[in-house]
Amino acid sequence: MIDPDPLAEAELRELVPAVIGILVSRGADFATAEDAVQDALIEALRSWPSDPPRDRRGWLVTVAWRKFLDIVRSEGSRVKREERVMAATLAEPETSAESGDDGVPNVDDTLDLYVLCAHPDLSPASAVALTLLAVGGLTTKQIAAAYMVPESTMAQRISRAKSTIAGSRLNRPGDLSSVLTTLYLVFNEGHSGDVDLVAEAIRLTRSLRAMIDSAEVDGLLALMLLHHARRDARFGPDGRLIALADQDRTLWDRRLIVEGIEILQAALGRDELGQYQAQAAIAALHADAQTVEDTDWVQIVQWYDELLALRDTPIVRLNRAVAVGESDGPGAGLAELRGLDESLPRYFAVEAHLRERAGESQRAAELYVRAAERAGSVAERDHLNRQAARVRSGQGHRP
Numbered sequence: 001m002i003d004p005d006p007l008a009e010a011e012l013r014e015l016v017p018a019v020i021g022i023l024v025s026r027g028a029d030f031a032t033a034e035d036a037v038q039d040a041l042i043e044a045l046r047s048w049p050s051d052p053p054r055d056r057r058g059w060l061v062t063v064a065w066r067k068f069l070d071i072v073r074s075e076g077s078r079v080k081r082e083e084r085v086m087a088a089t090l091a092e093p094e095t096s097a098e099s100g101d102d103g104v105p106n107v108d109d110t111l112d113l114y115v116l117c118a119h120p121d122l123s124p125a126s127a128v129a130l131t132l133l134a135v136g137g138l139t140t141k142q143i144a145a146a147y148m149v150p151e152s153t154m155a156q157r158i159s160r161a162k163s164t165i166a167g168s169r170l171n172r173p174g175d176l177s178s179v180l181t182t183l184y185l186v187f188n189e190g191h192s193g194d195v196d197l198v199a200e201a202i203r204l205t206r207s208l209r210a211m212i213d214s215a216e217v218d219g220l221l222a223l224m225l226l227h228h229a230r231r232d233a234r235f236g237p238d239g240r241l242i243a244l245a246d247q248d249r250t251l252w253d254r255r256l257i258v259e260g261i262e263i264l265q266a267a268l269g270r271d272e273l274g275q276y277q278a279q280a281a282i283a284a285l286h287a288d289a290q291t292v293e294d295t296d297w298v299q300i301v302q303w304y305d306e307l308l309a310l311r312d313t314p315i316v317r318l319n320r321a322v323a324v325g326e327s328d329g330p331g332a333g334l335a336e337l338r339g340l341d342e343s344l345p346r347y348f349a350v351e352a353h354l355r356e357r358a359g360e361s362q363r364a365a366e367l368y369v370r371a372a373e374r375a376g377s378v379a380e381r382d383h384l385n386r387q388a389a390r391v392r393s394g395q396g397h398r399p
Helices: 006-025 030-047 056-073 079-091 110-117 124-134 140-147 151-164 176-189 197-211 215-228 254-268 275-288 297-310 314-328 330-337 347-357 361-373 378-392
Strands: none
Touching (some): 006 030, 006 110, 006 124, 030 124, 030 151, 110 124, 110 176, 110 197, 124 151, 124 197, 140 151, 176 215, 197 215, 275 297, 297 314, 314 330, 330 347, 361 378
8 A cells, every 4th residue: 555745646646636627628538538537547646756757747647547457458358449549649749758748738627627527427425426526536435435425325326427428428518507516515515534625725726817808707705715714713723613703703814815805806896796696795794793783784784686587596584584584683683584394404503593582482492402302413402401401500592
């Protein structure tokens, strides 16, 4: 088992999507190209420490292409496929793993790879796994550890994803919204094990932003930075979940907040509003408030109205009900809840919050307990049960 140098491994991960993209553009199918690149990475980790190439990307392209040809040649029954590959080989300039002048084009197909990994035929979970593998350069073992599932389970998921998109061609510009959705799903997985998926999502979104000029890509990156800035204040030393209103705002990362707001302002200035920009604007208003009492709830409601015009979903309406409750009073917030389905995630938690603000303590405590029973995590469940106990004990409520 290779114990790679962390810096070398990080550099290799940055090269993976470009190398896969080059192989696919030469006629390789995605699944086989990805396998060939993984084989080339193993060889790189073995040989680079003692004999580093001058052009690392060129070296990887050359070795991965040779690995790909070996795989194809070993499948002798696939004559047509081999003929296509050999024709592509004749059309390519000669390359050398030892030479820095390897004839590898400077075209970067990574953007196409983002689109391919977010293929509409893939389930969200499969799209995320494939993006982390092909674009993020993570190994199957690392992805499995991040999701806390057996490596064999993740390998099967990735294998099915590859089969689903077999034969699909790179199709720039493709569906950017699917790419952004996939990246946001990665971000929302959070911190787990040795792989920090939040940091990975931010890294991949920064990479995408460098390749494409889009206000919505900027909006997604701003949203991620503004949420990530509060990471150190979300949990107490004992692992307890801390609600936004009770967080120590001195622990918020002001550097990330400033960067996020600057990116957002530039995106909004382009007058190409999208859902991620609207969500980032809401996050920015929270991040910009020095205390919870300083929160500009009126503006937040206005931004939720903008978001509803772009993406009218029950979850957006539920979150808007909270903002209305803070802006116009709990009665107005409860009125917004009417008509929404009680099966929505956090529905009972929102109603409990508004009932408590309205002075209905007993009802609020009951609703906090019901919300705890449907919590999506142990930390959230414990938090809601503590809220129920606090209300029953008659302790005061914070906004």
